[in-house]
Amino acid sequence: MSAAPPFIVAIPARYGSTRLPAKPLRVIGGVPMVVRVAQRALQAGASRVVVAVDDPRVAEALAGQGVDICMTRSDHASGSDRLAECAAHYGWPHDAIVVNLQGDEPFAPAAGIREVARALAEDDAPVATLATPIQDAHELFDPNVVKLVRDVNGRALYFSRAPLPWARDAFAIDREVLPQAMPFLRHIGIYAYRAGFLGRYTDLSRTPLEQAESLEQLRVLEHGFPIAVRLTPEPFPPGIDTEADLQRAERWLATQR
Numbered sequence: 001m002s003a004a005p006p007f008i009v010a011i012p013a014r015y016g017s018t019r020l021p022a023k024p025l026r027v028i029g030g031v032p033m034v035v036r037v038a039q040r041a042l043q044a045g046a047s048r049v050v051v052a053v054d055d056p057r058v059a060e061a062l063a064g065q066g067v068d069i070c071m072t073r074s075d076h077a078s079g080s081d082r083l084a085e086c087a088a089h090y091g092w093p094h095d096a097i098v099v100n101l102q103g104d105e106p107f108a109p110a111a112g113i114r115e116v117a118r119a120l121a122e123d124d125a126p127v128a129t130l131a132t133p134i135q136d137a138h139e140l141f142d143p144n145v146v147k148l149v150r151d152v153n154g155r156a157l158y159f160s161r162a163p164l165p166w167a168r169d170a171f172a173i174d175r176e177v178l179p180q181a182m183p184f185l186r187h188i189g190i191y192a193y194r195a196g197f198l199g200r201y202t203d204l205s206r207t208p209l210e211q212a213e214s215l216e217q218l219r220v221l222e223h224g225f226p227i228a229v230r231l232t233p234e235p236f237p238p239g240i241d242t243e244a245d246l247q248r249a250e251r252w253l254a255t256q257r
Contacts, residue, residue, distance in 0.1 A: 002118065002122070004045065004114035004115075004117050004118050004121075005097060005117055005118065005121035006047045006097070007046055007047060007096075007097040007098070007099055007114075007117035007192070008046060008047060008048045008049075008050065008092065008096060008097065008098045008099065008195075009041035009044065009046040009048070009049045009050070009098075009099045009101050009113065010049075010050045010051075010052060010083045010086055010087075010098050010099070010100060010101070011034070011037055011038060011041065011049070011050070011051045011052065011101050011102070011103050012052045012079030012080075012082040012083055012100070012102070012103055013034045013037075013051050013052065013053050013054075013058050013103035014054055014074075014076075014079075014082070014103070015053070015054055015055035015057065015058055015074075016054075016055075016074070019241050019242050020240070020241060020242055020243065020245075020246070022057075023103070023104060023240070024053075024058045024061070024103055025057060025058065025061055026240070026246060028106055028240075028246065028249050028250060028253060029250065029253045032061045033103070033104065033106050033240060034051065034058055034061060034062060034103055035061060035062060035065060036106035036107070037101060037102075037103055037104075037105055037106050037108070038051060038062060038065050038067045039065070040101070040105070040106070040107070040108050040109075040110060040113065041067070041099075041101055041113065042065075042066060042067070043110045044110040044111075044113035044114050045110070045114065046099070046113070048068065049066070049067040049068065050067065050068045050069075050070050050086055050090070051067055051068070051069055051070070051103075052070045052072045052079075052082045052083055052085070052086045053069060053070070053071060053072065054071070054072055054073065054074040054076075054082075055074075056071075059071065070085070070086045070089055070090070072085045072086065073085065078216055079100060079102065079103075080100065080191075080193075080198065080201055080202065080216065081202050083098065083100055083193075083198055084198040084199050084201065084202045087195045087198045087199060088199060092195040093195060093196075094194065094195055094196030095194055095195070095196065096194070096195040097117050097120050097121060097192055097193075097194065097195075098192065098193050098194075098195050098198065099113055099116055099117050099190065099191070099192045100190065100191040100192070100193065101113060101190060102189060102190070102239060104239040104240045104241060105190070105236070105239050105240075106240065106249065107236075107237040107249070107252070107253075108190065108236055109232075109233075109234035109235070109236065111232075111233045111234045112130060112188070112190065112232045112233060112234055112236055113190070115130060115230055115232060115233050116128050116129060116130050116190050116191065116192045116230065117192050118230075119192065119228050119229070119230040120192040120193075120194065120228060122228075123154075123155075123226075123228035125155060125225070125226040125227055125228040126193065126194050126196075126197035126200075126220075126225055126226075127191060127192070127193055127194075127197065127217075127220055127225065127226075127227045127228070128191065128192040128227065128228040128229070128230065129156070129187065129188070129189075129190065129191050129192075129217070129227060129228075129229055130187075130188040130190055130229070130230055130231070130232040130236075131148055131150075131185040131186060131187055131188060131229050131230070131231055131232070132185065132186050132188060132231060132232050132235065132236070133183075133184065133185060133186070133231070134147070134178070134184035134185060134186050135178075136178065137175060137176050137177060137178050139186065140163045140178065140184055141163055141175070143161040143162070144161070145161075145186055146159055146160070146161060146186065146187040146189075146215060147159070147160055147161070147162070147163065147164040147184070147185060147186060147187065148160075148164065148185050148186075148187045148229065149164055149165055149183070149185070150183070150185070150229050154228060154229055154230065155226045155227060155228055155229065156217075156221060156226070156227040156228075156229050158218075158221070159187055159213070159215050159217055159218055159221075160213060160215075161213055161214075161215070164184075165182065165183070165184075167179045167182055170182075185229075185231075187217075188232055188236050189239070190236070191217075197225075201219070201220065204219055204220075204223050206219060207219050207222035207223065208222070209221075209222055210222065237249075237252060
């Protein structure tokens with residue numbers, strides 16, 4: 001495997017969250033979530049780690065962590081919009097690789113962060129992301145699990161909350177067991193962008209499929225831009241969206257000690 005290219009990790013960390021208020025500052029194992037995410041980015045070997053914040057309390061929590069803080073507007077519609085403001089603020093070169101590591105991924109594996117950067121460096125697509133094989137039928141039929149299909153060159157054909165691909169003959173008989181040799185893939189929500197595309201993405205109009213599925217990555221495909229997809233070399237534990245997720249994260253962390 002080739003070495004990972006130089007890359008920036010940018011972490012959107014919005015203070016206001018309807019499901020989990022003050023999310024970046026919620027503590028897991030005695031450490032604020034946003035600090036854990038920043039530490040993961042540093043462990044991955046990023047040449048620079050920038051946390052895009054919208055509240056000074058988040059900036060204060062990151063003091064002394066060896067990362068840059070970019071204070072951004074509070075009214076961005078998405079994390080990608082927040083990172084586009086960062087790219088413009090710092091004037092990153094258009095071909096710079098920027099990994100968008102979500103601020104609620106405190107256990108993202110360093111190998112996965114490096115792999116998404118490598119995927120972009122080895123493809124001329126403006127965006128790259130990761131996936132992992134789906135192991136059971138319940139996961140495939142869960143609308144909260146985003147599925148994807150790829151072409152023979154490893155680029156995304158489509159993302160959906162619906163079961164994808166549809167094994168017509170097998171599912172006509174049994175939907176409780178996944179048929180063998182079918183490429184069922186779960187999307188992992190980490191992205192690498194070329195910095196120049198971040199600003200362009202925010203100018204793209206919202207698209208019908210994006211709105212129907214509530215999946216922002218479909219905007220990229222619907223406007224005709226390719227997305228490179230690689231398999232993650234290590235599992236990504238689920239992100240943190242609710243109080244129940246926080247409790248689960250505490251239990252998971254306890255098993256790692």
